[in-house]
Amino acid sequence: MIYLGLISAFINAAASMALGMVVFSKKPRDAKTKMFTWVMVAVATWSTMYFCWLMSGNARTALIYCRLLSAAAIMIPVCYAHFIINLTGASHRREMRARYVIAAVLFGLSFTPWIVSHVESNKWFIFWPKAGPLYPLYLGFFFYIFVRVTTLLLGEFKKSTFLRRNQLLYVIIFTLIGLLGASTNYFLWYDIPIPPVGNIFVTVYMIGVAYAVIRFRLMEFNLLIARSISYIVLIPLIALLQTSAVYLLNKTTERTINIYYLVFVCSFIGTLLLIIWGPNLRRKIDGLLEQRFLGVMAARRAKLRALTQQISTIKDEEGIFKQTVESIAETLTVDHVGIFMRIDYEPIFTLKAFISNQIPRLKKLIVNDKNPLVLVLQQSPHALLLDEIEHNPSNQNRQSIAQLRRESGVELAVPIYAGSFFYGFLALGRRRTDIFYSDADLTLLESLGLQIGLNLRTRQLERQSNHSEKLISLGTLAAGLAHEIRNPLVSIRTFSELIGDENNDADFYREFKSVVGRDVTRITAIIENISAFAENSQVKTGPVNIKEVINGVYDIAKTEFTRAGVSFEKPESDMPLVQGNYSQLLQVFLNLFQNAIHALEGRNSPCVKIGFRLESDEAGCQTLIVSVADNGAGIDEIVKARIFDPFITTKATGDQVVRRGMGLGLAIVKRIIEAHNGSINVTSESGCGTTFYVHLPCIT
Incomplete structure (x- = not known):
């Protein structure tokens, strides 16, 4: 049982550190991400102390580690409750402050016999902790928080739909798995013969909640598990290499070297190598895992990625819009895709191309500058899941977005822009079989939107340039036309003014007839040539x-x-x-x-x-x-x-x-x-x- 405990503690510690780093790196400024990272820190501390306790060689050391792990354990449910409050958008500030106060008191008492009185041997462990007089209070507080958290999640789950509902379902399921696994630690405290076999479920709990922490679009579930396992293996491997280096240096040197000096040198070199090779190594691992575990989806995304390079070769804008919605519908398996655009001087954003089994809903959508979705998209160049906005209490447009989502069937909006010019957006409905949009999908769609925007901006500048050239040509045309017509008109006018002075001079009239005929013919030729130049039939x-x-x-x-x-x-x-x-x-x-x-x-x-x-x-x-x-x-x-x-x-x-x-x-x-x-x-x-x-x- 000790070996099982050591293995589960090691896995829990490594998994919590890896998941904390992965999730935090995705959204370091997000309140939910920060709080989830603190939960992982608490779990990692608890797991590390658990491992050290099992490795203890005497009762005194084991008691110290038991009290340390008890102190860390009481912070897990408190931090987790805070995370759930941020996730659901609930407002329980007073209750949350009270929890932190109680947790602080219990944290301090964990280092006294009031919580952990002593350690003694039992059937499975050499040094098992025994409960102090205030341990029931400690235990009651622990389970109260988890019951309260589950109640809060169930209440929010009943009010939610689609992405949000599925996200909360995952959190509820994995919370219960984590609670079930952690609760097996407490039976032996009161001599109930059930060993802590559920510790391994703590890792399952952490992975499941991590999957849901960033609205189901952190990454695909199988890829998340694969990455977590690879990082769990990588972290102890690096630690093992450093430990081996310390051991070998200590054995191969002729004179005794201070062990702390050796640890410092090896850690310094290891950290330096990690900084140099770390990003490239992580990219290679991620690339291999994505290729191995995503399969067909990776191939489909490659087609969509190729479209971003082909856009500039498509002749007209209608062709760009049509091919874009067709490619998105095929690669992301979406039956409800439209592209709303406003080009040049159009007053509203119009539906330029679509593939939809809900055509009337999309066509009825009136999109102008005051549309709530446009207002949100203009504030950020990133793709927006409407479900996220609807459940974000800090967003002022959440109610309008919720109504628009119900009426139009749009679940995802991707802005199309170039610099400060906002041209429109891609509107996507639910994917078939309710597959969720991942972070990779959104990044790819954002890239596609940017490419369309840049292409439209280039064409717009070309049109403006052509328009300017036409105006210049029009000015040249007008000046030339005036010059060409003025010459024959001067001749006609001159002879007209001389008619009264020449009386009945036959030669004058013959010359007058010849000049007028010639110049009228010339004016006719000018007009014919102008018509030929202007004709575009x-x-x-x-x-x-x-x-x-x-x-x-x-x-x-x-x-x-x-x-x-x-x-x-x-x-x-x-x-x-x-x-x-x-x-x-x-x-x-x-x-x-x-x-x-x-x-x-x-x-x-x-x-x-x-x-x-x-x-x-x-x-x-x-x-x-x-x-x-x-x-x-x-x-x-x-x-x-x-x-x-x-x-x-x-x-x-x-x-x-x-x-x-x-x-x-x-x-x-x-x-x-x-x-x-x-x-x-x-x-x-x-x-x-x-x-x-x-x-x-x-x-x-």
Whole structure:
């Protein structure tokens, strides 16, 4: 029996220290966590004294340790009662203070014969403690607290639902297990022949309560047990290594070394190594345990983790929202997922995507800036379990959140934000078979929410930048349009003012008719080109042979080439087909050919050269690059930077003889190419000519 007691005491001490560290490291500032840690400290002290008592070699030493363990034991139920009060949110300050006062008195009396009078041998133990005259008071206080705690837990359990109800159920069950195990210590005090076989249940009690202490989301239960066991093994192993080091140093040294000095040196080295290797060792142990004990869940989380990296590649925002809710529903086994967002200037948060068997409940949810859930989410960037808020007495929104939870079926809300910008939130209902959301689930969802927020912020900034560019282009367009229309209008106005002075001069009227007709035609052309630039209609597309387009454009512009004395060169090789509209691509290359001819006026040996080139990306998709090069004077750097803006041109604008120089051609060309999912760019060097490169995706 002594050996069983030693083993159980050792396990209890190691488990309480390990659990205290694990739980406290998760939420060091939380009142419940702090109080639970103090419970673990009391249990660890009691277990250590219990171990030392069983190892005692004489009655005097055994009596000292018996009184020490009795003093530590009286603090366990008091600290535990305080923890339960924090957990349930009950207000029993006076009663709690009275407990501490009584516990302090009993703590002091534990070191006197009033609680433990002496030790004597019995059937199972060499030095078993005997009760003093006040021991019944000590025992009655111990059991009173546990009965009071159980009553408090049962009362709160009846009022609770879902997560909270299950959490309290776990606490009640494991509290009773702990009480049953600890109570087996007291029978032999009054010569009742029942040995303390239930001590081992104290560890079960601690693990069970630790699992529930942080709202069921500390970690998965099997992973918690595995980690606790690994730490229980690791702690005594480190202690054993240090003890072995002290022993070996003491044996191998020629002269006797002070044992305290040896202990100090070995402890110092051991602590230093623990600081250096401790975090990495813990991460490796946790990683191996998670992979071993979570299995399918770990694989599902890996898929959700991959989504955070894929979000930036999804084309539109609707696709992001849809894929997010689908991935969450699949990986976390949730049938009730929605994403509420407010983008740009929307007045309320609207349901952008959802997967739900409770669609009417989600759709009826009106979410604006005054919604209690939004108010809570804006205060913290962390995921929120509504059940936690509902049972948190310090939260002012608990009643509103409770009502929202009942009406909408939402159990978990994850904020979507980027910096100080709050865009919305993910709303999740209960998981299938009522599995709970763990700390790992919430961390992963928070990461996903942050990634969505950053992506939305990037797209928002791009839209704002494009809007600014459009305003600049609009200003340029307005200025150019005014300039282009003003010239023909001046001519018309001048001739109109001269009508009365020229009487019936036939030559004047003929000239007037010619000028007005020409300038009205020019104004009509300007308006047509503006319409072509502004038009954004979809056209039918199909397979197009670029070589046929080039040949067709040359046939149209052949007369202009001949008149200007410009030679034309093109490759004869065949190229893959592209997806496009033949007429629009004809318009693109006709504009580029005409620009090249105009740029070659007055040049020696003028020539326009066409080139074809294929490029492939990492995915194996091919792009056809068509180059249109001339050996003209080139384009000025300032003009080249804005060559594709409307009314930017290198030609003389407002020409009254030749119909050209408006500066809308390349703007229209760029619009058409981009509509074909392609791009266009230009290189130019002063005196060496200009080359335009048209990039068009090939049909695979």
